[in-house]
Amino acid sequence: DTGVSQDPRHKITKRGQNVTFRCDPISEHNRLYWYRQTLGQGPEFLTYFQNEAQLEKSRLLSDRFSAERPKGSFSTLEIQRTEQGDSAMYLCASSLRLAGAGSYNEQFFGPGTRLTVL
Amino acid sequence: DAKTTQPPSMDCAEGRAANLPCNHSTISGNEYVYWYRQIHSQGPQYIIHGLKNNETNEMASLIITEDRKSSTLILPHATLRDTAVYYCIVRVVGAGGTSYGKLTFGQGTILTVHP
Numbered sequence: 001d002t003g004v005s006q007d008p009r010h011k012i013t014k015r016g017q018n019v020t021f022r023c024d025p026i027s028e029h030n031r032l033y034w035y036r037q038t039l040g041q042g043p044e045f046l047t048y049f050q051n052e053a054q055l056e057k058s059r060l061l062s063d064r065f066s067a068e069r070p071k072g073s074f075s076t077l078e079i080q081r082t083e084q085g086d087s088a089m090y091l092c093a094s095s096l097r098l099a100g101a102g103s104y105n106e107q108f109f110g111p112g113t114r115l116t117v118l
Numbered sequence: 119d120a121k122t123t124q125p126p127s128m129d130c131a132e133g134r135a136a137n138l139p140c141n142h143s144t145i146s147g148n149e150y151v152y153w154y155r156q157i158h159s160q161g162p163q164y165i166i167h168g169l170k171n172n173e174t175n176e177m178a179s180l181i182i183t184e185d186r187k188s189s190t191l192i193l194p195h196a197t198l199r200d201t202a203v204y205y206c207i208v209r210v211v212g213a214g215g216t217s218y219g220k221l222t223f224g225q226g227t228i229l230t231v232h233p
Contacts, residue, residue: 004161031219050219093161106164109161109162
């Protein structure tokens with residue numbers, strides 16, 4: 001399967017613990033996005049990378065959240081001192097941005113990591 | 119990005135056409151209309167996009183009104199596997215610019231296809 005993969009698929013943790021999620025994008029894609037989705041709502045943008053550079057961060061991304069994409073391939077999203085309000089599905093997506101040209105930038109989503117904070 | 123308005127839910131009989139409307143009355147000239155869908159427990163999936171002309175691909179057709187203030191996604195022969203949440207999104211597309219990256223989802227339309 002050459003799609004976007006995320007690990008783990010499910011995570012249950014206790015309030016106050018740190019968690020880290022991993023996303024592996026489609027191999028040639030240079031853009032990688034993180035979204036969060038709560039029950040009954042559409043996904044909300046958190047942040048995105050072009051190669052290893054983090055180009056935009058939502059104000060939803062509090063100081064407890066950090067995302068990295070160190071080599072421009074896989075990415076990690078860490079949540080420190082988790083709170084019950086962090087319970088959500090965390091979605092990763094990737095796309096190919098062609099240099100020097102406009103791109104309609106179709107995003108391919110992974111299956112998500114469902115986080116439950118007890 | 120412009121805001122969109124969609125009905126919260128719709129029903130469709132299997133084999134019939136499903137017509138999903140979307141209002142985007144504040145759309146700007148450089149904003150495209152995108153449609154994604156999300157089947158239960160999966161990530162969203164791209165369906166189609168357009169600027170001002172009608173578009174068709176293997177999944178669906180997109181009809182955009184002449185004033186571009188609304189659009190309709192058409193699934194010509196809906197199947198049970200088309201049951202999903204359908205999101206209409208408008209976003210700027212162009213060369214460069216960080217604002218072109220993210221997708222801004224609303225609550226979408228829950229389409230239920232029944233036998």
